Amino acid sequence: MKKVIIVHLEIKQENRESFMKETFSVTSKSRAETGCLEYNILENCYSENKFMIYEVYENNKAFENHKQSEHYKKYINFVMPILAKEPVIEIY
Template structure:
């Protein structure tokens, strides 16, 4: 069964440009992973510091493999300090 992850992020204003650069790098690398069907980042139309990451994987294993990747671990360490508030994560 497919695995869908939707993450809502709000970042600190001063980190916006770095966030965009690092997130697009993560997106590019994640799309190359075996089992990754879709990986997109969307910017909120009404708030320039709010973003959504939308991920689709073939199955649970593909998602678990993603979480074990070096680029994912690097990104988590990068993004956590620049968040304006806790992310909202939905997993389907």
């Protein structure tokens, strides 16, 4: 069964540029993973510091492999300190 992850992020204004750079880097690496069917970053039309990451994996194993990747671990360490508030994560 497919695994869908939706992550809502709000970034501190002063970190927007570095967030965009790192996020597009992790996006391309994640899309190249075996079992990743879709990985998109969406920017809120009304707030330039709110984003949604939409991920679709072939199955739970592919998602677990993603969470073990070096680029994922690096990204989590990067993004957590620059969030304006806790992320909202939905898993289907």
